[in-house]
Amino acid sequence: MVKKSTLESILQQEMSDFWALLENEEKRIIAENFKIQNFKKNEIIYSEGENPAQLMCLLKGKVKIYKDGVGGRSQIIRLIRPVQYFGYRAYFSREPYVTAAAAIENSIVGFLPMPLVEEHIRKNNGLAWFFIKELSNDLGISDARTVNLTQKHIRGRLAESLLVLKENYGVEEDGLTLNIYMAREDLANLSNMTTSNAIRTLSSFTNEKIITVDGRRIQIIDEERLRKISKFG
Structure with missing residues (x-):
């Protein structure tokens, strides 16, 4: 059991944008109902078809939002990074989840009951605008992404995905290696292509000295060319 003081510290430091909008009494209630859960790599956080009940905030790690498609293939819809909120749109629309979420690596997620969040939104205009902005950004x-994944050539789609990974998760201390080790299947699902096409395109980028690949470690060594490919194919 996490101490109340520790929970309040996490809320104040990690979820400061959300926490700053609350009055003192609201903060007390939120802290009393805030729960933390650890998820192992590839563990499901919520599944398509489930009824939404929680606001989720990624505190540590990496999470993918995805949807199963035709023939068992998945499409990664969105990547979540700390500190981003997810899992609440379906509650607002009063429908089951149309996507699923899973941890890409060991992750820590904070949970708040959505009925409680809704109650505070109805009384707190600042909190309401906060979620309007979050939904609008998403x-x-x-x-x-919909336009890019349907209109770009596969080279452009994969180039864009690599740039999305960099923008979401950054790079390691060398300034080149993406700070995420993603399976080829997940990279393909992010790029709307088959795994075999993703592997071939990665090899092509490597031969063109745009990236280097070492297992799941990918270094972007010519970002300017990668951006041109992302834009023009």
Whole structure:
């Protein structure tokens, strides 16, 4: 059991944008209902078809939001990084989850009951605007990704995915290696292509000296060319 003082510290430090919008009494109630759960790599956080009940905030690790498609293939819809909120859209629309979420690596997620969040939103205009902004940002990213994944050539789609990974998770101390080790299947699912096409395209980028690959470690060594490929194919 995590101490109340520790929970309040996590809320104040890790979820400061959310926490700053609350009155003192609201903070007390939120802290009393805030729960933390650890997820192992590849563990499911929520599944498609489940009824939403929790606001989720990724405190540590990496999470993918995905949807199963035709023939058992998955499409990664969105990548979550600390500290981002997820799992609440379906509750607001009063429908079951249309996606699923899983940990890409060992992760820590904070949970708040959505009925409690809704209660505070109805009384706190600042909190309401906070979630309007969050939903609007997610919608804008989703719209752009939909166009790019359906209209770009596979080279452009994979190049964009590598840049998305860099923008979301950054790079290691060498300034080149992506700070995420993603399976080829997941990279393909992020890029809307088959795993074999993802492997071939990675090999092509390697031969062109745009990236280097060592297992799941990917270094971007010519970001300018990668951005041109992402834009023009």
